[in-house]
Amino acid sequence: MVKAASLGARHGGEAIKAYRLVNSKFPPVALFEDVANADEFDLLYEIQALTNPRLQNEVGSLNLISRSEIPFGIKGCSYATAPFTHVNPSGSRFSDGSFGILYLADTMETAIAEVRHHQQAYWSKVHGLNYERFVFKGLVCQFDEAGMLDATRLPLSHAIYAPDDYTYSRALGADVRNSKAPGLRYHSVRAAGNTCWALTTPRHVASIIQSSHYEMVWSNQITSVHKLLAGA
Template identity: 65%
Template sequence: MVTAQDLPVLPSANVRAYRLVNSKFPPIAIFDDVASVDEFEELYALQTMTNPRLANQAGRLELIPRPDIPFGIPGCSYAAAPFTHVNPDGSRFSDGSFGVLYLADVMETAIAEVRYHQQAYWSNVPDLRYERFVFRGLTVRFDEREALDVLDVPRTDPVYASDSYQASRVLGQSALTAGAAGLRYHSVRQPEGVCWGLLTPRQVASVVQTAHYEMIWSGEIAAVHKLSTRVG
């Protein structure tokens, strides 16, 4: 079984990648309103006195070291949110006890990944005949140094299993324990696509919203449409 010790460490390289997030989850303003850890602590303490919902909005801050949050960058909340709002059901590289920021090499890969998981989720909702799901398209710039390269691992390896995360979660946990910044790997849902699973947001330089997309459900994800483009 592949572990962190089996993989090469990537050198510094500035990467542009893409992500889709459901529009029902708004940006978390407090992450974007400050430029340092000290400013965050002061503002958070002040706002919790008057905003009882702030803790829910910010998420589980104990899951991420404060120095790992890239305060001051454009879109800091988008970078931090996957680490404070962790899916308890887990994901490909996490058992649900820690967060992962998943990114794709092109928007088509991001759409393919999200489409697969939306299809799987909504297929289990009885009597859902028609629905429209809207997502924000994000462009992310980050440095992939200290991430582990999984691209040379054969696609036949269990870490790339389509419907089982057992091997990939072992890899994710070993990478986290080893202090790796993330994993670069083949997309399982998009042929020739490449993805990253960042285990920390500290090397993210910017996250910018660029467009909205909708997925149409009519017994399955029948179509994906780009709704708008935002310059930024």
């Protein structure tokens, strides 16, 4: 089993541009955007909690991430933080569901390929779903690779890249997190030849801004993906 210590760390220093696709029904949380530091956040959270019963659902489980890890003051702080406070209990490639991961891709096409695969797997289990449209928003992220471990030195045939068996990749993800490394660079499994990142903390993110919206059309399977025009 590959260990985090055996993977070389990236030097960083230059801003990396990457992409992400998220469900459009989840808007950014203004509370993260309205403050510049952890003290302001805690104070505003306490005030808003008195009048907003939905606040905890919107912000997520704050006990899952240290305040020092949240990049307050950046554009799109809520987009950077959301994967760590709204953790998928079913897990993902590099997480067993007990902690969050911010997944990014080198192109929007790579991000679409990754999300399309998982949407296909999920909705194919829903009985009677004959036709539906799913809308996603594209995000553009700037972040620093410094200190991130490099799993692209491993071949795509390695066990951490198994298409649907996450046993080895989750063990590596836990080891990366426990080693306090900020993330992992790895090969995209759904878009061969491309690159993805699994960030174990949002603190290296400089900005995440919304770009275009995309529609996935389901007709007994995902038949197409369209970029939506502004106002569509």
